[in-house]
Amino acid sequence: MLHGQFADVSLIRQHIGLLKSAPTRDLIIGILLETYHFVRLSTRHIGAAINSAEDDFAAGLLSRYLTEEYSHYSLIATCLRKLGLAEEHIVTAHPLIGTASLVSMFSDVARSSTLGYLCCLNLIEMRSEDLAEAEDAWVDIARKANLPPDTFSGLLQHMQTDVNSGHSDLLETWLQEIRILPPRVHTRR
């Protein structure tokens, strides 16, 4: 029900669209390195969201999300290694300002609104109905860039794991539990 409202601004769709038009090795590494940083730094905004959760159900939901998500950056790192990036470059790299700003924005939203934060997660988490299309797109990107077919297997494993865990359903799960919007959502300006 809620997914269609976010489909046009999905970050995953934007990345795939960019790479399909220009699948150069440098662009692929750049996008995957920023994805690696964004996933690695997710503990910051998830932790903030747990700390500011507006009810116990949300705190539990987000705590489970943290335990499932915190180590997923290692799956992205396997793709970077297959692309030839040295281990010391991966572990010492710094995120671009845009990536750091996105993490900071997620953290700010997490501290101010559980509803807002769960809406943000809807923008970044893979949806089950989009998974097959995304898998085909990454196979196509590998072919166009003359890379081995399994180059992005870690990324695809991440997507599949997140779908299996229901990460794109966190907002809907929470709304079904609380049944009504929190009062302050209606009054905050």
Ligand SMILES: [Fe+2]
């Ligand atoms: Fe994940």
